[in-house]
Amino acid sequence: MKTARGFFKPLAIGAPAPLRDLPVRVERMIHFVPPHLDKVRAKVPEIAPTVDVILGNLEDAIPADAKDAARAGFIEMANATDFAGLGVGLWTRINCLNSPWHFDDVTQIVEGVGDRLDVMMVPKVEGPWDIHYMDQFLAVLEARHGLKKPIQLHAILETAEGVMNVEAIAGASPRMQGISLGPADLAASRQMKTTRVGGGHPFYKVIEDPRADGGPRVAAQQDIWHYTFAKMVDACAAHGIKPFYGPFGAIDDPEACEQQFRNAFLLGCAGAWSLHPSQIAIAKKVFSPDPAEIAFAKRILEAMPDGTGVAMLDGKMQDDATWKQAKVLVDCGRQIAARDPDLAAAYGL
Numbered sequence: 001m002k003t004a005r006g007f008f009k010p011l012a013i014g015a016p017a018p019l020r021d022l023p024v025r026v027e028r029m030i031h032f033v034p035p036h037l038d039k040v041r042a043k044v045p046e047i048a049p050t051v052d053v054i055l056g057n058l059e060d061a062i063p064a065d066a067k068d069a070a071r072a073g074f075i076e077m078a079n080a081t082d083f084a085g086l087g088v089g090l091w092t093r094i095n096c097l098n099s100p101w102h103f104d105d106v107t108q109i110v111e112g113v114g115d116r117l118d119v120m121m122v123p124k125v126e127g128p129w130d131i132h133y134m135d136q137f138l139a140v141l142e143a144r145h146g147l148k149k150p151i152q153l154h155a156i157l158e159t160a161e162g163v164m165n166v167e168a169i170a171g172a173s174p175r176m177q178g179i180s181l182g183p184a185d186l187a188a189s190r191q192m193k194t195t196r197v198g199g200g201h202p203f204y205k206v207i208e209d210p211r212a213d214g215g216p217r218v219a220a221q222q223d224i225w226h227y228t229f230a231k232m233v234d235a236c237a238a239h240g241i242k243p244f245y246g247p248f249g250a251i252d253d254p255e256a257c258e259q260q261f262r263n264a265f266l267l268g269c270a271g272a273w274s275l276h277p278s279q280i281a282i283a284k285k286v287f288s289p290d291p292a293e294i295a296f297a298k299r300i301l302e303a304m305p306d307g308t309g310v311a312m313l314d315g316k317m318q319d320d321a322t323w324k325q326a327k328v329l330v331d332c333g334r335q336i337a338a339r340d341p342d343l344a345a346a347y348g349l
């Protein structure tokens with residue numbers, strides 16, 4: 001185990017010092033771009049101002065024979081638009097650690113994108129050892145290429161072993177920015193008998209006892225991801241990093257997408273992936289608190305100015321704990337208001 005002070009030492013001579021706190025960023029949607037496609041890449045300058053994060057995807061969904069083109073396309077895309085100037089995060093999802101593309105992904109992107117890159121998303125993270133390896137590898141490359149700020153790491157939780165080790169992964173390095181649930185790979189890893197990318201399943205439900213009259217029995221679909229979500233959210237919150245929902249593959253079902261995103265938002269997630277332009281607005285709507293919720297939260301804060309005691313608002317008891325919940329909502333609203341004038345007006349913040 002590292003000593004407390006050792007944790008915050010650069011891992012290579014000349015590498016930037018590790019961050020002590022996460023940068024304050026709104027990351028409601030991480031918009032996935034397949035960077036090997038010229039046509040889609042050409043749309044990035046138009047899409048960028050509408051999202052919080054643009055991610056160049058190099059891993060799954062990129063055909064094996066287009067991996068080099070995707071990497072080159074991402075480097076070109078990263079340098080063609082001033083994402084930082086727009087207040088948009090720039091991320092990439094690299095190929096997994098045991099793949100033939102991993103080494104070139106990391107080395108060429110640190111060299112070609114450098115300080116413009118905010119976060120490297122690492123798929124199929126199994127345990128803290130994967131993060132320790134990335135931590136050291138990035139430090140050496142950052143030193144070699146003279147980066148001024150550390151590249152942050154985001155792990156995808158998408159193997160049974162990863163879920164088993166999620167707490168250790170979340171705390172493995174000061175580089176850790178967050179973790180996303182990867183329901184597609186996780187389903188395969190767990191031998192789940194499904195063919196979906198996230199969301200619910202109509203056969204996963206609880207059914208009432210047989211009725212005396214033999215009538216139809218009420219059944220309700222349950223949330224197949226709840227356990228994993230809750231485990232991931234607690235691990236992230238305990239380590240001061242951000243949990244995210246990952247992909248929702250039914251592009252043709254915006255209603256179910258919105259529900260899946262909303263469940264994640266209510267449980268504590270900061271955002272979700274958008275795979276298709278139509279999912280950007282869904283994520284923006286869901287991960288920006290409702291103005292009515294912000295208004296009520298502001299009333300709680302006003303009712304208990306020092307955050308202690310007890311108050312009644314509209315028949316509901318408020319105390320120190322609801323004051324803290326209200327502060328979470330108002331702080332979130334304030335961060336969003338700082339980048340969105342319409343929501344700033346709606347929130348009165």
Ligand SMILES: CC(=O)SCCNC(=O)CCNC(=O)[C@H](O)C(C)(C)COP(=O)(O)OP(=O)(O)OC[C@H]1O[C@@H](n2cnc3c(N)ncnc32)[C@H](O)[C@@H]1OP(=O)(O)O
Nearest residue numbers: 032033034040043047057060061184185197247275276277
């Ligand atoms: C389990 C996981 O790992 S999930 C993560 C990996 N998967 C991904 O990253 C998928 C990313 N998304 C995509 O590749 C595409 O959206 C697809 C394949 C799902 C659907 O693509 P299409 O069938 O082309 O969708 P559709 O025809 O509705 O697209 C409408 C327009 O949006 C564009 N578009 C589609 N997806 C994107 C995107 N992610 N970013 C920017 N533009 C996009 C299309 O090029 C098309 O443009 P056009 O009107 O100029 O022709």
Ligand SMILES: O=CC(=O)O
Nearest residue numbers: 158182183184185
């Ligand atoms: O990478 C994401 C997943 O769901 O798998």
Ligand SMILES: [Mg+2]
Nearest residue numbers: 060158182185
């Ligand atoms: Mg995956």
